[in-house]
Each structure stands twice: as structure tokens, then as C-alpha cells.
Amino acid sequence: MSHVNKVVIEPVTRVEGHGKVTILLDEQKKVTQARLHIVEFRGFERFVQGRPFWEMPVVVQRLCGICPVSHHLAAAKAMDIVVGADKLTPTAEKMRRLMHYGQIYQSHVLHFFHLVSPDLLFGFDSDVATRNIIGVAVKFPELAVQGVMMRKFGQEVIKATAGKKIHGTGAIPGGINKNLSISERDELLKEIDQQITWSRGAVKIARDYTVEHLTELTAFGSFDSNHLSLIRADGAMDLYHGNLRAIDANGNKIFDQVDYQKYIDFIAEEVRDWSYMKFPFIKSLGPERGWYRVGPLARVNTADFIDTPEAEAARKEFAAVTKGKPNNITMAYHWARMIEVLHAIEKIRDLLNDPDLQGNDLVVTGERREQGVGLIEAPRGTLFHHYRVDKNDQVVMANLIVSTTNNNEPMNRAVERVAKDHLSGVEITEGLLNHIEVAIRAYDPCISCATHALGQMPLEVKLIDHRGNLLDQRST
Amino acid sequence: MQTRGGKILLYGYGNPGRGDDGLGPALIAELERLGTESATLESNYQLSVEDAAEVAAHPTVIFIDADTAGAGPFRFERVIPERTISFSSHSIAPGAVVALAQQLFGKHADAYLLAIRGYEFDEFNESLSYLARENLGEALEFVTRALQERRFDEYLKQYGIDCGCSISADAQ
Structure with a gap:
């Protein structure tokens, strides 16, 4: 031995x-x-058992103080199914989307400017004493201020849509509980042009760094993989809703337009004795070959196109680097993440100019069901929420596959x-x-x-x- | 140090779904219930970089967090700007927020930390433990008094160690 x-x-x-x-x-x-x-923090299933289902969109935010909005929306989407709300009102869906794009924006910006930029600006091997956000603030103050103000804007979008920073209540089973007031809209619109300009700049930083260092980055921590994400019916990137698409390292479709209510037929989780966290895989390929990436890199790879013009132009440039094949460079996550930042701010701009956000038709209901699955493309990747609810409206089962587990x-x-x-x-x-x-x-x-x-x-x-x-x- | 006038920023942070980790937001919720005009009240799951802008807008800030150690019921310490530590997660230490406010906005707030002793952090639990609740009550009484008196130098001697060292070395 x-x-x-x-x-x-x-x-x-x-x-x-x-x-x-x-x-x-x-x-x-x-x-x-x-x-x-x-x-991985355990005990969530026990924590929610016996609680009424309508509490879930708020309760699940206790799971994580980093991305509570993603859990809030994934749980709300699952409960939409439970209450039979198969199609939300335009106001409800657009308010949720606005909240979600705000979350994507602020999360990606924080990660890039304040966690990653020190590595990119100072180099991986530079002194840790200065390779941090304070170091960036000293040497690149304009960039650091941009990061702070972009993050702040995303948080303001969340506050305007979710109602508050902690335990937001905006999304409820079947819809939302508030629309966007004219004054909230106008406050956000004041900043939108500046935010778009900064987002373009962020894409450029990530793009330039990746292209300039392509040779070493191609070798750095990289490997071929499958990729999984939600996708819109027409193949567009959709971070809020869609069906599941999985592709292999060469771009061949493993499955496409799968209704995520049936995710359990397509995705399984392997347990390994040395890890608390499970290892999800595509059932048809098995655990050895069926594991996959999720998150910005996977989403840009799986999408046929992006439905906002500037992000789509950036996606095309990204795809050209690997001649249209999926990009399997681990460090390309950063470039893909900034493309999503640009996409998110374009979406926020479009939504803020949409009068549906001031509508008053907020909630729908339908035929009650015993279970529901809610999926969303959280900043870090596909987030699964699955609940069963008994006749007394109490949750009896919860299963979550969070982005990091994927x-x-x-x-x-x-x-x-x-x-x-x-x-x-x-x-x-x-x-x-x-x-x-x-x-x-x-x-x-x-x-x-x-x-x-x-x-x-x-x-x-x-x-x-x-x-x-x-x-x-x-x-x- | 002379105590400045103006509105004080009270910033409680922690996760209310993690038992006593929610002591900071719980104190802010109590103050909101009581009502106060002499302070700006903020709470969140954790501190983050954008909080530098809010800190920069106030002459004095008191961060309120749960404490995993100490005799209790709370300690009150000065926050020294942290310029050299590594940024260790999406959660950022009070000293780093203060340093960012200085670096990015040129504002030098007097910053303090009120660390309230908690005991139970490991389970999903939306309520505070009995002892933490007791400590919260004492902390609330202290903050209410402090907002009127503003004798922060005295409080440092009475409730903390005004050693000029960094408190955030203890923070994640």
C-alpha cells in the first residue's frame, strides 16, 4: 500500500x-x-419542516447573507408552482427580474472589483499586504470608487424591489407585494448612464487582461467540462427563467429545453466520504463524465445569443477567442462575469423605462399543487429549490442544490x-x-x-x- | 479624543437566521421600534465595501456585531483603520470599511465597535438565546444612553480596551 x-x-x-x-x-x-x-451548513431541511409554505421566500434568506435575493426568488418561483401561478402578471415578473438583475450586478461587481482586481492589477505573486481592496484604493482610486458606487447601485435596486436589505419581502407566492414607484424609478434612472459607462469599462478590463495573458491563462487551472444553465426558449441567455440546457466541452447538446420541474430525472448528486458537499452530475453521463460547470462561464457558453446589444457584442468577441466553441479556461470566468454585468445593467435600464413596473396587478393564483421546483441563475450559477407541501400548507420536504455545489x-x-x-x-x-x-x-x-x-x-x-x-x- | 456632534451612524450586522449572530440587527430593530432622531440606523447581513460611502457621510459610527468570546454582556472598543490586512471575504471588517472611507472619500469618522456577547451560532435559528437576549437589553440601555451623552472616551475605559490596536484582527 x-x-x-x-x-x-x-x-x-x-x-x-x-x-x-x-x-x-x-x-x-x-x-x-x-x-x-x-x-456546508446543514439542517436547513429540518429548519423548514412544518413551516407554512408562504414563509419560504423570506425564511430561505436566512440560508445565506451573501446571496439572499437569489434564495428569495428561487423559493418564490417554487411556491408559484405550489399555488398554481403558472404565469405571473407582467408587473410581478418584471419587478422580480429587476430585483434579480440588481443582485447579479452588485454581486458580480463586488467580486470583480474587490476580490479579483487585486490579483489582476498587482499580479498573483505580489505582496499580500497590498494585494487587496485597500491596495487598489491607494493605487487605483478611481477604479475602487467605481466598484463601490456600482455595488451601491445594485443594492439600491434590490432595496427598491425587495423592500429592504435584510429579509426582503418583495416576492411572494404567485407574484410580488409592491410595484416600483415613480420616485424610486427616477432615483435609479438618474444614475443609469454612469453605471452603463462603468460596466463597459469593466468588460474592457476583464477582456484586455484575458486576451493579453491568454497563453498562461489557458493553462492555469483549466480543463474541459460540460456546462449547464437555464436558457430561454429561443436560445437566449436568461438569468431569471427558462429551461435547462447542458452542453459538452465541444458545444454538443447533452439535453436542451428541459422543464426544470423534472430536474430530478436529469440531475443526480454523488456523495463522497471525504466531503460534506455533494457532487452533482448529469444522470445520462454518470458521475465520472457527467459533472458540469455552472455560473457566468457556463451561461455565456450555453447561450446562442444575449438579447441586449452591448452584452451581445461582448459575447461575440468572447466566443471568437475559442472560435465559437465553449470556452473552458477557468480564468475566463472573470470576462464572462463582466459580460453579465453589462447585460444586467442593460436589462435594468430597459426595465426602469417599462411602465409595467408601475402596474397594480401583482398576484395570481391557480390550482394548488403538492410540490414545486424553482430554478434561477444566481450570480454563482444555477440554484435549485424543491419543496413538498402537505394539505395543511406545511412544508414537509426541501431539497436545495446551490450554485457552489454545482x-x-x-x-x-x-x-x-x-x-x-x-x-x-x-x-x-x-x-x-x-x-x-x-x-x-x-x-x-x-x-x-x-x-x-x-x-x-x-x-x-x-x-x-x-x-x-x-x-x-x-x-x- | 473629542466627541464630535452630528448624526451618529449605528450599523448592526449579522445573520438573524443564525441565532445569536443576529444580535447586531436585533439591536437596530429595537432602536427603530423606540425611534431615534440622533442616529442613522442601518443593518445588514454583513459589512461590505459600499458601506464606506455611508460611513464617510457621518462623523461618528458605531458598528454593532455579535461576539463569540468574552465575559459579556458587551464590550466597546475603538475601530482603527485597517490598511494592511487582506480583504478576506465578501464580509469586510469594520477597520477596513473605515480605511476605505478615508481612502476613497477623504473622510475620517470616529469609529467604534459594540460587540455584544452571543452564545449560539451553529444552528438555523431565528431567535436569540436567553443569555444573548439579556445582553441585548444591556447593550440597548447603553446605546440609548450613549446617544445622549456621547462620552465615548469614558465608555472605552469602562467597557473596552482602548489600546489603539486593531479589533478587526479578530474578525473573519
């Missing part, structure tokens, strides 16, 4: 929450496998690729740590619940030999 050495890195900084990376070495000190351990296998592959390329000996160098973090960050994972009270652990790095002895330890 061969000995395996373990290099443990915990937690990963500058991603949501914290995680731990274990790199398994063989006797020749070569990397055999890398594992990203994510502590990207579980790809993140592990990215870490493994980086470890194989950059681990030298059995020492965790600053460079290796940086590169692993950069690869994981490309997926913008949300790897923990949102508890953050004072007293949580700092970054800690451990080196353990094949006998379990601690060889080295570093912490921030």
Missing part, C-alpha cells in the same frame, strides 16, 4: 466563508489528488490542476497558496454560511506528512 502525504491549506481566503484544501501526494511527492473541503467538481479539478503545476516538494509556498486561491476565486464560491461573528479563525496553513505528523504550519 502506498503512502500518501497530505498538504492541508485552510481556510481559503478571499472567497466566501472559509474552506480547506488537502493535496494528496504519492511516495514520490507527486500530486495524486486535490480536495477542496467545504463546510461547481464542486470543477473547483476540485481547478485546484488539482494548479497543485500539479505549482507544488514543488512538500512545502506550501506563498506562491502555491496564491495560485490555489486565484483558481478557486474564479468560481466565486460561496463556501460557508454567513455567520461572521468576531472571533472566527484566520487563515491557517498546515503541512502534514503521510503519517499524519504536522510538518509545517502558517497562518495569517
